[in-house]
Amino acid sequence: MKKIKIIIVTIFSLLLVPISVYAKTNQQVMQEENQTNAAKISERNGILLDVARCPLTKYEIEQVIAQMNPQRFSYLILHLNDDEHVTFQSKILGNVGAPNTLSAEDLQAITADARKHHIILIPDFDTPGHCKALLSLLSEHSPKLARKVKMDDDTLDYTNKQTIKLVEQINNELNKACSKQKYPYMMLGGDEVAGNGTHNEALMTYFNKLNAYENQKGFRSIIWNDSIMKHNNLSDKITVAYWAQxxxxxxxxxxxxxxxxxxxxxxLIHHPLINANVTYNYLNLSDLNNEKLVQNFITRFNQNDYQNFNMIDRQTWSNNPDSHQNEVPTTGQLICFWGDNPKIDVQRLIQVVKELNSTENNNPN
Known part of the structure; x- marks a missing residue:
């Protein structure tokens, strides 16, 4: 989510204030760029854009980046696939040139633009769940392989070596497009995957292998928390985005x-942890024009303690978004703009990002 004289004064003020603020910000970031980039993602604030279900053009994404104050936000995650749509043009999946997609060249340009603004650009290719659209593309172009790597209608078979090889090939396309950054990251997924009990070891092994591949390419990895069990074999090198237990x-x-x-x-104390508290940090893109809701969202984000995670309360057996975890060495939060409506008010999104740049939060980035 007046009179002419007032408009003129307002425009003049808007022209002056951002220039002075961002000039100071960029100068400071440039002087400390190595230190800033070297910091763990968990120590910085970031934004996730669901461009899979709400596709944005290269130009629109760059407009969002232009409004990200690097003193407040240090990285932008692009969610590139979901059950409904794959928005990255992959040679492996055969969707090069498809409408409402971003080419490798687009991502290269967006990455370069993000670096210019001192923002890390992180591709998010979600597997093994939320892969219905991926499997649909694969069934059309490589039906034999699709049958081999399919677990169910929207899940890849994470126990199959061919699945790992396939995902590595797709991720490598993204690696090449987004590699020209000092500290590149790849988000591997893990969202809402049916992998509990005896299957969880295989699922964690799947992520460990993908992480090892990314590390060889110079990338660090991130996965969501809800596929990780209390007793797990997940590599401590993997960053965990914790949205809700x-x-x-x-x-x-x-x-x-x-x-x-x-x-x-x-x-998960030994992992770098990102606080992506679903109650405070999630906003549906369909609600951008609900002014009251958006302002409440911004206020909640500004007021929320970054050590408040969304945990299960064993006294009430309900979700508690204010579960304070003071033993967790995290100082960053992830704002997530999700959506299921492909037609959104892009200019309103850009304005909301601009409004989020306020440094009133108790965790200045």
Whole structure:
């Protein structure tokens, strides 16, 4: 989400103030660029854009980047695939030239533009879940391979070596497009995957292998928290974006079970942790023009303690977004703009990002 004289004064003020603020910001960031980039992603604030379900053009994404104050936000994650759509043009998937997609050249240009603004550009290619659109493309262009790597309608078979090879090939296309950064990251996914119990070791092994591949290419890796169990074999090198212990579940019986199984923040203390608290940090792109909701969202984000994670409360068996975890050495939060409506008010999105640049938060970046 007047009189002529007033308009003139307002425009004049807007022209002057951002220039002085950003000139100072960029000068400071340039002087400390190595230190800033070397910091773990978990120590910085970031923004995620769901460009899979709400496609944006290269130019529109660059407009968003232009409004990101590098003293407040240090990275931008582009969510490039979901069940509905793959928005990255992949030679492997055969969708080069498809409408509402970003080419490798587009991502190269966006990465270069982000670096110019002292922002890290992070591609997010979500596997093994949320892959219905990916499997659809693969079935059309490589039906035999699609049958081999398919677990169900929207999940890749993470126990299959051919699945790992396929995802590595796709990720390598993204690596090449987004590599010209000092500290590049890749988001590997792990969102809402059916991989508990005995299957979880295989799922964590899947991510460990993808992470090792990314490390060889000079990239660090990020995955979502809700596929990680309390007892897991996940590499400590992988950064975890923690949105909610209970995920999207709200029923008490389900939360009781998930509390026993899913990793708490404390269980993941040895990982770099990103606070992506679903209650405070998520905004649906369809709600951009709901002024009251957007302003409440910005206020909540500004007021929320960055050590408040969304955990299951064992006293009430409900989700508690204010579960304070003072033992967690994290100082950054991830704002997530999700959506399922491909037609959004892009200019309003840009304005909301601009409004989020306020440094009133108790965690200046």
């Amino acid at each position: 209970g995920g999207a579940n709200t029923a008490s019986p389900e939360l009781r079970l998930l509390f026993k199984e899913r990793a708490t923040v404390e269980n």
